[in-house]
Amino acid sequence: VLTKKIAVLAGDGIGPEVCQEAIKVLNAVGDRFGHTFTFDHQLMGACAIDATGDPLPEETLQACFEADAVLLGAIGDPKYDNNPAAKVRPEQGLLRLRKSLGLYANIRPVTAYEMLIPHSPLKNDRIAGADMIFFRELTGGIYFGEKGRTEDGAYDNCTYSRHEISRIAHLAFKAAQNRRGKLTLVDKANVLETSRLWREVVQELSPSYPDVKVDYLFVDNAAMQLILNPKQFDVILTENMFGDILSDEASVIAGSLGLLPSSSVGDAVALFEPIHGSYPQAKGKNIANPIATILSAAMMLEHFGLLQEAGLVRYAVEEALDKKIVTQDLASPVVAYSTEQVGTFVASCV
Amino acid sequence: VLTKKIAVLAGDGIGPEVCQEAIKVLNAVGDRFGHTFTFDHQLMGACAIDATGDPLPEETLQACFEADAVLLGAIGDPKYDNNPAAKVRPEQGLLRLRKSLGLYANIRPVTAYEMLIPHSPLKNDRIAGADMIFFRELTGGIYFGEKGRTEDGAYDNCTYSRHEISRIAHLAFKAAQNRRGKLTLVDKANVLETSRLWREVVQELSPSYPDVKVDYLFVDNAAMQLILNPKQFDVILTENMFGDILSDEASVIAGSLGLLPSSSVGDAVALFEPIHGSYPQAKGKNIANPIATILSAAMMLEHFGLLQEAGLVRYAVEEALDKKIVTQDLASPVVAYSTEQVGTFVASCV
Numbered sequence A, B: 001v002l003t004k005k006i007a008v009l010a011g012d013g014i015g016p017e018v019c020q021e022a023i024k025v026l027n028a029v030g031d032r033f034g035h036t037f038t039f040d041h042q043l044m045g046a047c048a049i050d051a052t053g054d055p056l057p058e059e060t061l062q063a064c065f066e067a068d069a070v071l072l073g074a075i076g077d078p079k080y081d082n083n084p085a086a087k088v089r090p091e092q093g094l095l096r097l098r099k100s101l102g103l104y105a106n107i108r109p110v111t112a113y114e115m116l117i118p119h120s121p122l123k124n125d126r127i128a129g130a131d132m133i134f135f136r137e138l139t140g141g142i143y144f145g146e147k148g149r150t151e152d153g154a155y156d157n158c159t160y161s162r163h164e165i166s167r168i169a170h171l172a173f174k175a176a177q178n179r180r181g182k183l184t185l186v187d188k189a190n191v192l193e194t195s196r197l198w199r200e201v202v203q204e205l206s207p208s209y210p211d212v213k214v215d216y217l218f219v220d221n222a223a224m225q226l227i228l229n230p231k232q233f234d235v236i237l238t239e240n241m242f243g244d245i246l247s248d249e250a251s252v253i254a255g256s257l258g259l260l261p262s263s264s265v266g267d268a269v270a271l272f273e274p275i276h277g278s279y280p281q282a283k284g285k286n287i288a289n290p291i292a293t294i295l296s297a298a299m300m301l302e303h304f305g306l307l308q309e310a311g312l313v314r315y316a317v318e319e320a321l322d323k324k325i326v327t328q329d330l331a332s333p334v335v336a337y338s339t340e341q342v343g344t345f346v347a348s349c350v
């Protein structure tokens, strides 16, 4: 039995509501298996700006370093989005957190759940059986390069070093070995120098993983192929910006953004978060889908080495989907349950 | 009646085959209405590298400047794609051409053709009636910023000036006025300084177009919304890289990449090209879909002010689709016609 300390950054919008359900499920797992999970709630995002002026207060960062894992809800508030002149933004907290914790690999599995296939905007035969996992580089590229204004313009610099590419590429190759043995590097090597470096590094590593077949796809083509034929993909490796776009796009395969978890790993403590945003319109309404956060908690359990526990949480989620104990995003034509009800049901199946 | 000189850069792969059918259709239009179109064939892309060492020979560029319009097939050859060390690439010719001709706005209409809806990977009720047009900035951003290698890495700089943004924004606002009055700016203003500048400039211009409603969408969300609810879009304005990705993604709505035309306009002569690539596997087989190139020729006619002629070409294309005189990409379950047969049929309906 384990004792684990989890830093919880519930964040903004629906973040607190979905985190609460994931905590409920983790506590149920603790009760059932005798583990002790403790939760250290800290501020990040717009709520942290409101309270302290800083989207990532020092105390929050410290708590993350001292924790065994970080659970993140969502951050962001529309009051910052359409104000290009805002000096402090919630997103800065998230980006600084990723960089400070050295979370260089964001891992996003996308699966077409049998029972949700009718919910997808894609024709059902195209997605049945689709099962891919994104490895998105998370602490480099245009997100973190020098940026600023000139007299008449603005710039964002995109940079990558060989080291930044090879460390996440190794993770992706290893994941491919444990899956169907296929790795697709997505880049824009016909235009970008950084993409040519990605291709070079991946080509160099490839002989060390003879059991992995490597494919290269331009990002524009990848954006199309994900919809035309999602079953062709196994592990998708890509840089930060392309990964942001493509993994959100791929979420349509699952039928709802509210289902997709992610983990971010790197040098120190790992972080787990749903891929959806703070969905401010739903805040406080008890209608947000908690499943993405609950599945993120399952990835956390797996990270702790608790494979059986993680499997049980996934099974419990499938029970909820099967029995149609789902929030409104998945409810039509059945009745919608609340965020809390879905969390309670999943916890009860653990 | 008009006399127009058209520079034809047929390019690589299927480029020559599809250009030939567009020329056939333009000649039919000429015969019918008494216009004279002359065609000046020039090299660009891999074929130009093979012949001269330069993907955009001076003679080609000169011919474009002297023409009333440019018709482009497609460029690119796989022998350059997986060779990160290749010094000369076909794409350089295309990028240099765009820059030299000052083609700052790439315009891509995407419509769900009634008869092709069954071909789309999207559920039919999601796309029926979808009708949007992309305004993609084409001569700025990360495509044209300084790029290179450092000791251990690589970089690509993304820059935009106010001028580069406002000139294409004006075109997009005007297009929205003539359509359904909605403009969506796609950016990543929560992370990128250039995106914040785009948002600023568009916000500043917006009061001059009181009849246009402006929306802002982050690129990751846009990638999802295009599939979840494509009917929400009218005019989409975005920077070069995001436009490359999203407009290819949106092509799935039309059921085949082989249907989508584009025009690129700017300071001097305008250029017309299908959005598909050189499709090397199909080269010389007489199976490529010529419709995207034929519809690009229709955009050219419109650009010449020949609205009736352009309308007739579009009608002729719909006839071909209706009567299922289509190439293999659209043929199942009906029999496939050849590239040439489709072109000849469309020309005969003009």
Ligand SMILES: CC(C)[C@H](C(=O)O)[C@@H](O)C(=O)O
Residues within 6 Å of the ligand: A076, A091, A094, A244, B190, B191, B220
């Ligand atoms: C909120 C935003 C900065 C963030 C990103 O772009 O990385 C989000 O979209 C994500 O994917 O986690």
Ligand SMILES: CC(C)[C@H](C(=O)O)[C@@H](O)C(=O)O
Residues within 6 Å of the ligand: A190, A191, A220, B076, B091, B094, B244
């Ligand atoms: C061939 C390539 C350089 C080009 C681009 O990225 O602009 C193509 O994808 C396009 O969209 O016209």
